[in-house]
Amino acid sequence: MTSLDALQTEDMRKIMDVVDELRRAGVGSVLQLPQLVVCGDQSYGKSSVSEAITEIPFPRKENLCTRFATEIILRQSRSESISTKIIPDKSRPLNELKKLKSFKKTISSFEDLPILMDEATKLMGLGDDIRSGSLRAFSRNVLSIEICGPGRTQLTLVDLPGLIHSANKNQSKKDVDFVRSLVHEYIGNQRTIILAVVSAKNDYANQIILKKARDFDQNGSRTLGLITKSDFLDADSENELSWIEPAQNKDIYFELGWHILKNRSEKDSHKSFEERNRSEELFFSKCRHKELVPNHVGIVSLRARLSTLLHRHLKQELPQLQKELDEKYKQTTQDLQQLGDPRSTLRDQKRFLMKLGANYKQIVDAAMDGHYETPCFGHIHAVEQPVEHPNNLKRVRAVIQHLNLQFARQMAQYGSKYKIIEDTKEAKNIMLEDLPKVRVEEHYAQQAKFQISMKRTEAIKWVQGVLERTRGQELPGNFNPSLISELFQDLSSPWKDLAIAHIIRIDDILKKVATDLLEYLSTPDISFRLQGKMKRDMAKRMERALAELEKIDEDRHRHPITYNGHYTLTIQKQRNKRNATKIQTLAEKRTTQTLWSKQTNSYVHSIDSIAFAQGFESEYMEYDMDKFSAEDAFNCQLAYYKDELKYFVGVVTKQVIERCLIHSLAGETLSQEIIGDMTAEDIKLVAEEPEETTCKREYLEGRKYTLENDQNTFRSALGIVQ
Structure with a gap:
């Protein structure tokens, strides 16, 4: 992981520590946290990009990593560990939620990663035989892979299923719509940095992800275009030249610009990441891509760009995150106050009415x-x-x-x-x-x-x-x-x-x-x-x-x-x-x-x-x-x-x-004396709390507790003394 040191300035490390701490505390369930999201059309090299950035060898088993969102969390730790968990879709039935939440596995080597991911995939109800129709093709559940160790970079990256152009015998119209909805959910987050992956093997005008990025990021202020499979272009051909213009940000403009990569092919999957990087560097030194700005080519320069990009983005978003967190806490507190004191017993009900009468x-x-x-x-x-x-x-x-x-x-x-x-x-x-x-x-x-x-x-x-x-x-x-x-x-x-x-x-x-x-x-x-x-x-x-x-x-x-x-x-x-x-x-x-x-x-x-x-x-x-x-x-x-x-x-x-x-308007309409004369039946009839109010109170109290912890986490991570 020393190859990720480009992402490790001291200031950057501190800011990533804050976001990482917030994510661990569950703030992501309340606020939209900044994140890198890799997305693109199906089979266009998204997982290879994620693999190159994180240097985690994803299993090459077909239809595995692209059928649900995969969250990769890199953390610094004294000891090496690889653990996974499933973040279930909240709309799933309660028994399924419990089963998915119970999945927590730890391994010691990346060699065991395929087995672990396969087990998680089956638990989500995603089997190998999609064509049978008995199993779902895609899931809204999230597989979270957490990798800890000395010298690890604090980084969170999400790899999404690929956008499908049209239904076929393996993927229905329902699957097409589902994947689009999932991608929309992620890239619609205004704090998401969109890493839009396009393949040089196909005309970029026909690749869905570019339109989606424009739909959700009209100014291109949070989109970085990534061109993959550039080695499939014939040297000095018109086709190769046609990809130079987007790489130079001249055709489809993104404020964050473009970057071009050479991914590992299937036959090179056994090679190490060092070999992959040397092969990529040698490739770009010989073709017309050497005309491009050097820091817009190759995985090493991409990490440097991401470092600057993340640092600027997170530094800008953290104050707003804290403001939103405080506003949500304030609103939750007001909602609780609006419900008044709990009224589960006759004593609580009478106390509530007496206080109401006094006020x-x-x-x-x-x-x-x-x-x-x-x-x-x-x-x-x-x-x-x-x-x-x-x-x-x-x-x-x-x-x-x-x-x-x-x-x-x-x-x-x-x-x-x-x-x-x-x-x-x-x-x-x-x-x-x-x-x-x-x-x-x-x-x-x-x-x-x-x-x-x-x-x-x-x-x-x-x-x-x-x-x-x-x-x-x-x-x-x-x-x-x-x-x-x-x-x-x-x-x-x-x-x-x-x-x-x-x-x-x-x-x-x-x-x-x-x-x-x-x-x-x-x-x-x-x-x-x-x-x-x-x-x-x-x-x-x-x-x-x-x-x-x-x-x-x-x-x-x-x-x-x-x-x-x-x-x-x-x-x-x-x-x-x-x-x-x-x-x-x-x-x-x-x-x-x-x-x-x-x-x-x-x-x-x-x-x-x-x-x-x-x-x-x-x-x-x-x-x-x-x-x-x-x-x-x-x-x-x-x-x-x-x-x-x-x-x-x-x-x-x-x-x-x-x-x-x-x-005596108050004394004759609602006073402590009037409430004191009420019978127990009358008090219960007036002040008994409806079941929906009790449920709402429990929800708000839980939310308030979570928000208080989130606020403490935020202050602690930022070094703010309360």
Whole structure:
């Protein structure tokens, strides 16, 4: 094996040690490891190339090494040993898997290799008589040959079955497809260096492997073309010349280039590797191949190229390997966490639910209090998304505050049955006087289409009509106190429906949040089982909320009561405002003289006070007692409506939303107290782990254990201190 020293720079040895250690640790079952793969068309010299590179004398028995993938592992060791094992195809039946895994043989000499390989071949179900049809022609199992000894090079090489051009009496269409699938699997690995073997005996345009290499390595960045059987070309012939161009990488371009070899023929199979190498060197020194770059010809220079190639390739791939390993470990850990703690016993199940209840209450309480530090609340989403957008719903307090403010604004603008407009050019909405001018979201503004618009004069007539139908024993010019109640009931009639719509909207959001948090904190099966109970509990809370609203609405129908000083102040402001308007209008009519004042440097308007007083009495004195009473009642009604509106919004948001829907949400839907009161049967029904979950947990725990060992192996091989 000293002829493999070309692959043995110190840096290269260290990197190969790392990959070899990873392969021994089984990382290859988790990640795609870098490897050299020899592939080509059937009977085109693949095994001879592998034999020349590794200097391992493969048995020459027909249909042996080419019917399954053969993995050759070379390792440094103090003692000489040759061992084999079968890496079974995972899709095989369980009894066959056990039988194949049990195959582990060790020999002391290459002379015993044919016997050992023959035994492995039969164990795979691949007999000599393929034509009988009773035995498989090819296998997806892998025969692994490990060769250890002092001075051995750390190297792994895979020799694949040859690609078959077409079916024949010995190889069916199924065999053709099988081999192609196997080759695709190996060369499709982005960390595989493809050693594409082509034979000089045939036109390279007809050799399947070149197309396959292009299909899986379009840029040719990981393919090295190997030309074999060059000694079959007649010296100085056109045929020999036609192979010079690909060897010079001029026709079919590979980034790694091409290399040309002379393999041992059948009659030379008894010769040693030293004799083979001398024969090859002598051959290339006499033919036109001497025109090629020297390090692109012969097995010795090929090993040097492979050394550089492997060193560069592995050095580039190792960091990415470690990154992928860490990502797989992270994902496996997350998948395990998603399954939650094991729930095989009643004690485990109750502990699981108690922990779930504690976590649920903690997050729900934080959401209600407006503390959004925990990861489940996510990042603040773009401001162009509505506050109540699904991405923001878990921030419950912010959403509730936003919707309550919108509800208050909706009630101010659209809560009254009538939209009463002042009889002026500005046409102001009287119902919005003394209320803030705000923008209402489209969802709430839909109520605008249900409002009935009327001018102030029409409103006075409406009040007058009601007044005539509510007369009692009051003197003319006064109104029955029940008139205010009648007017208020009519004007505030939309309140209950608007409040119900708002309460339903809040309840829907709380249901969605509770369900989302349950799914976030638990597993899909637990979440599904608990959602039924949670929905029933939420429905009870909604019933209480609607019952509370019903009481508030009943209060709205009772005799008007208020002790708010703003009620009388509002009436006085309305009267003063209307009187001021009358006075200003009359003053403009009764202006008698306009003089320039030098002292004030402006015009001074003088008014005849007697004429002004007479005019005020004649123009604004109301002799219609019903109209006078109606206008006075209208002003009182507006003041009372605005006072009650603020009260109604307050009690709906506090007594209904806060008390009935928000307060104790976690405690009444999923808490440790609720779980503590559950029977053993209920706990088992909710928290018992399905069989598929148990199997998945076992798989993930095994995978996590393997990945942890792989990570330790990686760090140890790279000399990283944890």
